[in-house]
Amino acid sequence: MSESISSVQEIGTDELPVIEPDPSFMKQMLEMGSPQISPCFQCLKCSSGCPLGFAMDHLPHQIIRMVQMGLKHEVLASSAIWLCASCETCVTRCPNGVELPRVMDALRQIAVREGVRPAEEEIAKFHDSFMDEIRCSGRVHEMSLIGRYKRRTRQWFQDAGLGARMFLRGRLGFLPEKVKDRDKVRSILRKGGAR
Amino acid sequence: MTFQAGACHGDGAADEGMNRELSYYPGCSLHGSAREYDHSTRALCEMLDIHLQELDDWSCCGASSAHAFDRDASVMLPARNLAIAAQQGKDVLIPCAACYGRTKAAQKSLAEDAGLQHKYAEQFGSNVPVSVPLLNLPELLSDPDMVEALKQRVRKPLNGLRAVCYYGCLLMRPPSVTQVENYETPETMERVFAALGGTPVPWSYKTECCGGGLVLGRPDIVNKLVDTLCLQAEEAGAEAFITACPMCQGNLDMRQKDAAAAFGRDYSLPVFYISELAALALGYARSNGWWRKHLVNPRPLLREKGLQ
Ligand code: SF4
Ligand code: SF4
Numbered sequence: 371m372s373e374s375i376s377s378v379q380e381i382g383t384d385e386l387p388v389i390e391p392d393p394s395f396m397k398q399m400l401e402m403g404s405p406q407i408s409p410c411f412q413c414l415k416c417s418s419g420c421p422l423g424f425a426m427d428h429l430p431h432q433i434i435r436m437v438q439m440g441l442k443h444e445v446l447a448s449s450a451i452w453l454c455a456s457c458e459t460c461v462t463r464c465p466n467g468v469e470l471p472r473v474m475d476a477l478r479q480i481a482v483r484e485g486v487r488p489a490e491e492e493i494a495k496f497h498d499s500f501m502d503e504i505r506c507s508g509r510v511h512e513m514s515l516i517g518r519y520k521r522r523t524r525q526w527f528q529d530a531g532l533g534a535r536m537f538l539r540g541r542l543g544f545l546p547e548k549v550k551d552r553d554k555v556r557s558i559l560r561k562g563g564a565r
Numbered sequence: 566m567t568f569q570a571g572a573c574h575g576d577g578a579a580d581e582g583m584n585r586e587l588s589y590y591p592g593c594s595l596h597g598s599a600r601e602y603d604h605s606t607r608a609l610c611e612m613l614d615i616h617l618q619e620l621d622d623w624s625c626c627g628a629s630s631a632h633a634f635d636r637d638a639s640v641m642l643p644a645r646n647l648a649i650a651a652q653q654g655k656d657v658l659i660p661c662a663a664c665y666g667r668t669k670a671a672q673k674s675l676a677e678d679a680g681l682q683h684k685y686a687e688q689f690g691s692n693v694p695v696s697v698p699l700l701n702l703p704e705l706l707s708d709p710d711m712v713e714a715l716k717q718r719v720r721k722p723l724n725g726l727r728a729v730c731y732y733g734c735l736l737m738r739p740p741s742v743t744q745v746e747n748y749e750t751p752e753t754m755e756r757v758f759a760a761l762g763g764t765p766v767p768w769s770y771k772t773e774c775c776g777g778g779l780v781l782g783r784p785d786i787v788n789k790l791v792d793t794l795c796l797q798a799e800e801a802g803a804e805a806f807i808t809a810c811p812m813c814q815g816n817l818d819m820r821q822k823d824a825a826a827a828f829g830r831d832y833s834l835p836v837f838y839i840s841e842l843a844a845l846a847l848g849y850a851r852s853n854g855w856w857r858k859h860l861v862n863p864r865p866l867l868r869e870k871g872l873q
Binding site for chain 2: 425457554559
């Protein structure tokens with residue numbers, strides 16, 4: 371106990387990084403439709419149950435704190451915002467009802483809008499390919515989706531064996547289906563402001 | 566106990582509630598990699614005298630991607646389908662857990678958010694329609710009358726089949742959307758499976774995440790989650806998984822071999838859709854086409870239990 375106290379004294383407060391909280395980032399978040407995060411009291415319940423936490427650079431509760439502190443660059447460049455699988459475990463268990471999955475959504479949206487290079491480029495490219503597929507057909511045809519994704523990532527051979535097995539078992543359909551009223555679908559995506 | 570072949574429907578108390586008309590939203594997966602989920606759901610409903618009318622010209626719900634880019638689109642994409650559903654005027658069966666979750670969340674947002682209501686009117690030229698009830702498959706099948714009906718119609722009981730029911734995320738969460746009370750330890754699929762003669766195996770990973778749409782971008786992460794689920798299912802003493810979600814089934818079934826290789830394991834657990842097992846137990850004769858689509862071949866296990 372006393373050892374750790376003396377080591378803190380040895381470092382000296384002037385060597386610790388001092389972070390001036392910057393509320394402008396939170397303001398931008400709210401404008402992007404992020405829910406309030408001020409009720410968070412850092413209990414870590416979200417992070418202890420997060421199934422993707424093991425792969426994230428910052429855990430969900432840390433992301434919340436970082437947003438509150440205004441660490442915009444660090445948050446937008448984090449892998450956590452892309453690895454969140456929107457499993458809804460955190461918000462279900464949070465004692466304060468903090469809607470973390472919606473916070474992650476707003477963060478991804480700001481990152482894309484401001485051209486921040488995603489820490490998980492493949493995941494971002496998957497989402498892009500998925501949205502292109504909806505824009506094109508109104509429905510998602512998995513084989514075309516995989517084709518789009520492979521063109522974007524140039525990972526032609528990743529999971530090629532699995533793709534072949536899926537194809538042989540008839541799990542990948544040949545013919546894409548198209549929605550008749552595709553104009554409406556496109557107008558939804560345009561009005562929404564999606565890229 | 567056994568259901569007589571050729572017995573006419575409507576002659577038992579349990580049959581009465583069954584002559585039912587539902588709208589049907591298959592979603593993209595059920596017209597693609599999860600076609601056996603679509604086929605088995607249709608086959609099962611036909612056997613239960615539930616008539617399905619597919620939503621006319623339905624479009625993608627936006628799934629795991631729309632909300633990551635654009636909140637309005639993630640509401641308006643399902644809203645288009647909800648508008649079609651309102652016209653058809655029946656409760657909607659949505660077997661895909663992701664479509665169900667996204668559509669139900671959109672319905673809730675539209676009912677509560679005046680800003681979205683305004684955007685809806687702009688986009689669709691009418692007010693937000695009255696909410697139609699949305700149903701997922703475990704919800705439909707675990708209704709007490711339906712469980713009774715299933716029991717009465719079982720012709721090939723799933724005796725001796727030990728399986729864990731795996732719900733994943735969006736059938737249960739968030740409870741503010743799904744309105745489910747028992748969201749951490751649901752029992753709906755267990756009730757259905759038991760009614761079919763099967764032995765549900767208790768385990769604590771029912772509502773864990775399979776990694777969902779991360780599978781293309783980060784298959785290594787999905788392998789890790791799949792590995793944990795398979796180990797836990799095996800340790801609980803299960804021989805198979807039962808699912809009601811194309812993502813869950815897809816990840817567990819299609820990534821299982823890679824996950825086993827990556828972590829040096831030898832599990833091999835077939836991953837069934839609940840509709841496949843229910844239709845099989847009710848005597849559906851042409852299930853072979855479904856089993857062929859599974860990457861973890863379920864036929865040896867079914868043969869062992871005298872179900873093939
Ligand atoms: S569970 Fe809620 S209150 Fe607790 S740390 Fe996470 S967001 Fe904050
Ligand atoms: S929704 Fe995202 S942050 Fe929350 S528990 Fe799931 S993966 Fe973690």
